[in-house]
Amino acid sequence: MNRLLTQVLPLLLLPFVTYAQIRLPRLISDGMVLQRDKKIKVWGWAAAGEKVSLRFRQKEYHTVADNNGSWAIQLPPQGAGGPYTMTFSASNTIEINNILLGDVWLCSGQSNMELTMQRVQDKYAAVIAAKGNSMIRQFTVPDKYDFNQPHNDLEAGEWQEATPEHILAFSAVAYFFAREIYEKYQVPVGLINSALGGSPVEAWLSEDALKAFPAPYAEAMKFRNQALIDSIEEADRTISGKWYARLHGQDQGLKEHWSAAALDDAGWQQMPVPGYWADQAPGRTNGVVWFRKSVHVPAAFINKPVRLWLGRIVDADSVFVNGQFVGTTGYQYPPRRYELPAGVLKAGSNTIAVRVVNTAGRGGFVPDKLYAIATDTDTLHLEGDWKYRQGAVMEPLRGATFIRWKPLGLYNAMIAPLLHYAIKGCIWYQGEANTGRAQEYTALFKALISDWRAKWQQGDFPFLFAQLPGFMEPVSQPAESDWAALRQAQLNTLQRTPRTGMAVTIDLGEWNDIHPLNKQDVGHRLALQAMRLAYGDKHVVASGPLYQSMQVKGNKAILKFADNGSPLTTKNGKAPQYFAIAGPDRQFAWAQADISGPYEITVWSDQITQPVAVRYAWANNPEGANLYNQAGLPASPFEAVIKR
Structure with a gap:
């Protein structure tokens, strides 16, 4: 009997061994935008030797999966248009709907490319409130790294239309770029948003390209050791966990409820807000400082949507109004914008309490930002003297090791899975993470452009990038500058690399914010570069003086x-x-x-x-x-x- 089962069982399992359902990559999905006027590759996986068919625009295409189960079908160039449907058939059938043919732009770099329309929604409220444009679509690549091998697919992601339902998730620079391209050429625009805040250029290089740079290459090879990564992350968690546990345990403000509206704070000292406590009596200390302010609120603010603006705070804050918790932000960069629930404010005297946690450097409230209570029609400014008291004094918290920024990792997980997808070109906003290393940036950046072009196998596709804007306090005398040196490296790349375009943004920065809000003009200047370089419009003045x-x-x-x-x-x-x-x-x-x-x-x-x-x-x-x-x-x- 056992011998019979041994002989029969393989026959019973044969259909399951021979046939497997076809699977498509995440990019090939409902709502996708395919590159017009170029050969289009669609691909996926099935059982080895399985026949795969595709029906698209009244034509059929056929292929067979190779011994590894991979298959690909190449479509001839197609003109702009849509929406269309694709039907894939093998042992199963997959239908992809709402497909457009237009121009696909890869959007990459660090946080200023990643920064979303949600972050700038107050500056561009009218844009966000508009009906949107279903001809502009974005696919957001999940943040992930891998030092060991290039990925052949993404673990998540979907195509979304630039409609009110989704527009807040769009990269602001990419959206304004796409909107201008669409308005001029009236072709659908697809955005593949593959960016990660804080990432240096070497994180986006392939292993082949990194070999020309011994130090980054050696670092990438070191992090192929998962045990090393685990030990570093565990050590960082332990250090951070112990630091915050001691901080919260020592904070007198938590023990004595300094957030309470009725607290007697008559003995507290005063300091001007905005400002840093390093410039006041606490000095350059780290830990917790509590701030309180009594504010007279007119009756006109009551029973209306009210927002509390607290500029930017270094590093983290928890905010209470009349003793009620209204919001928290965990790191220094986002603008503090808290919607106040109905009933929190009252006509007359109100108390605002802010618990500020600073882990290193200068803690406090960043100048030249909005500090106010505001409705749609009225604003009550909060600048001026606030009362403060130190809740806990701590040693600086050691910075974590950001493994996701190490060389190679982002290329393998966030670029390699995209390489089969035809694109029009790339827009890039990055460089902040490489200031201080400008001399090597020229070579690294040029290598990245060459690397991506080689891997995409589409020739010298247009590569457009934003030069760094102004940032930090101005100086009165000529001086050395890491940021200026990095801008020079970007200019060198422009002048030495064919089919590149640079959007100069020196006038679009904010001295007190590494994430300036004016993303519309950045998108506009990148679009000008695209019009001239990618679309061949010789009448467009694409650049300022070079x-x-x-x-x-x-x-x-x-x-x-x-x-x-x-x-x-x-x-x-x-x-x-x-x-x-x-x-x-x-x-x-x-x-x-x-x-x-x-x-x-x-x-x-x-x-x-x-x-x-x-x-x-x-x-x-x-x-x-x-x-x-x-x-x-x-x-x-x-x-x-x-x-x-």
Whole structure:
């Protein structure tokens, strides 16, 4: 009997061994946008040797899965249009609906690409309230890393239309870019959003490309050891857990309920908000500081939707109004915007209490942000003296090891699964994580562009990127700047890499926020680059002035700029500002400058008799830089050096 079962059982199982249901990658799903006017590859998995059929636009295509169960069908180029349906058939049938043919753009980089419309919803309320556009769609790639092997699929994700239901989840830069492209060319636009906040450029390089960079490559190989990753993460959790446990246990404010409306805070000290307690009596300490303010609220604020704005806070906060908890934010970057439930505020005196936790650096309230109680029609500002008291003093918390940012990991999990999907090009917003390493960035960034183009096998597709905006406090004298050096590396990449375009954003930053809110103009400037480079519109002025060459005559430097169809001017009608010049000692001094031709500027300083270098807008945040072209686009910051 056992022998009979042994002989019969394989025959019974044969259908299940021979046939397996076909499976499609996540990208090939309802609502997808396929690249028009290019050969289109659709692919998936089935049993080895299984026949797979596809019906699309009244035509049928056939293939057979290989020995590994992989199969692919290549469709001929298709014009823009839709919606269409695809039907895949094998031992099972899969139908994909609502397919559009248009232009597909990969959107990658770090947090300023990742930042969503939800984050900027107050700045662009009218845009978000509009009916939306089903011709613009986004697929968000899940955040994931892997150092061991490239993935062939994504673990989650779906195509979503830019309608009120979904638009808040769209990348703001990518959405404004896509909206402008659609409005001009009236073709569907698909956005593949594969970005991760804080990521350096080397995290997005393949293993092949990383081999040219020994240090990042060695680090990537080190993190193939899962035991190492587990031990680091466990150590980080332990350190963080113990630190917060001690913090909460020592916090007198929690023990004595300093959030209570009726608390007697007459003995508390005062400090101005916004501001940092490092500049006040507590000094440069870490831990918990509680803040309280009594506010008289007019009756006009009652029984209306009310929002409490608390700017930005370093690092984390918990907020109470009249003793009732109204919200918390766990890290420093998001704007503090708390919707107050009905009945929390009352006409007359109200108490706001804020528990601020600072793990390292300068804790407090970031200046030049909105601190207010606001309705749609009225605003009650909260700047001024607040009472404060320290709840707990702690040593700085050691920073965690962000393994997801290590070299190679993001490429394997967030780029490799996309490589079969035809695209129009890429938009990229990244660089903040590499400031301080500008010298290697030029080579790394150029390698990334070449790497992705090689892996996609679509030739030199357009690669458009945003140059870093201004950030941090301005300075009064010429100085070295990591952010300026990184911008120069980006400019070098533009000039040395074919079919690239750079959106200059130096005037779109905020000194106190690494995530400036003006994403519409970033999207617009990237769209201008796309119009000229990807769509061949030669009448579009896509860029502001770009430095080209320099010659020295006596004590004057003559700078030539590329003729991009729009002559030089200044934004405010004054002489060009924020130029610095140096002699052989490389000590820069502020310089005078004059527009001496449509694409020429003369720069000099009475202090420098033998110029060898000129810089423009060379600072973390060069406020006052005013060189533009007549199309209203700013000049890229740059350094020009006479080579001897």
